[in-house]
Structure formats: structure tokens, C-alpha cells
Amino acid sequence: xxxxxxxxxxxxxxxDVFPWLLEEDxxxxxxxxxxxxxxxxxxxxxxxxxxxxxxxxxxRRIDVEMEITRYDPPSAAETRFSTNGIEVVNExxxxxxxxxxxxxxxxxxxxxxxxARLLMPVIQPRLEEKLTQDLERLRxxxxx
Numbered sequence: 467x468x469x470x471x472x473x474x475x476x477x478x479x480x481x482d483v484f485p486w487l488l489e490e491d492x493x494x495x496x497x498x499x500x501x502x503x504x505x506x507x508x509x510x511x512x513x514x515x516x517x518x519x520x521x522x523x524x525x526r527r528i529d530v531e532m533e534i535t536r537y538d539p540p541s542a543a544e545t546r547f548s549t550n551g552i553e554v555v556n557e558x559x560x561x562x563x564x565x566x567x568x569x570x571x572x573x574x575x576x577x578x579x580x581x582a583r584l585l586m587p588v589i590q591p592r593l594e595e596k597l598t599q600d601l602e603r604l605r606x607x608x609x610x
Contacts, residue, residue, distance in 0.1 A: 471572035480540035480560040496604040551582030
């Protein structure tokens with residue numbers, strides 16, 4: 467199992483930051499190597515909503531369908547998906563700090579088979595680097 471997180475402070479209140487985490491028009495602005503990000507279905511984003519995301523990590527194209535398993539604006543959100551035998555839980559926690567937001571993104575990846583367990587040591591540092599770069603890009607976007 468792999469667990470890691472990254473925290474940034476953004477000079478805006480949580481209500482301004484939260485929409486950037488899952489909305490279809492905002493996620494592509496700050497997510498690196500994202501080929502597509504598309505909401506599946508109609509209606510407002512909520513728990514149970516699904517999103518298809520296609521991205522490239524270290525030359526590998528990853529196409530996943532994520533389910534939003536927690537949606538509590540403006541303080542928390544969580545998505546889950548499975549790819550290549552690895553179950554991934556992605557959590558966002560937002561806290562008001564003065565007039566700013568402390569945003570922490572945490573990722574937990576659990577391999578479900580031998581090949582996935584063997585793949586984890588290769589994938590983990592790349593995922594950590596991507597998560598860090600993406601959050602830093604989001605901070606820069608919302609700080610400018």
C-alpha cells in the first residue's frame with residue numbers, strides 16, 4: 467500500500483478553492499498531463515457523481531472512471547477509482563486559515579494482486595511527484 471499527501475496554502479477562502487477540485491472546466495487548468503476530464507451524467511456534482519479522466523503518467527496512458535464518494539463543499543471531497551489492479555482513494559481536505567485555505571490532498575493506493583504489488587514501487591514516486599506538481603500549479607493559478 468502507498469500513502470502520501472501534499473499541503474499548500476492558497477490566499478483565498480475555501481469556498482473559492484473547492485470548485486477547482488472537481489469541476490469539469492477547472493480541473494484541466496491545473497492538472498498536468500491531462501488528456502481529458504469529463505463529467506458523466508447530468509445534474510450538479512454530488513456524492514455518487516462519476517467523472518472520466520484520461521491522463522499520462524511516465525509515458526503510460528491511464529483512463530479511469532472516478533466516483534465521487536464524498537462531496538462536502540467547501541471542506542472536503544473524495545474520489546475513488548481502480549486501475550491495473552490498484553484501488554486508489556483521493557481525498558481533499560480544506561481548512562480556513564485566516565483569509566486563506568490550507569488544502570491537503572491525500573492519496574492511498576492499495577494493490578490487489580501480485581503484479582500490482584510489484585508495480586507499486588515504480589508508480590509511487592511518480593504519483594507523489596505528479597500530486598505535488600499539480601497542487602503547486604493550483605496554488606499558483608489561484609494566487610495570481
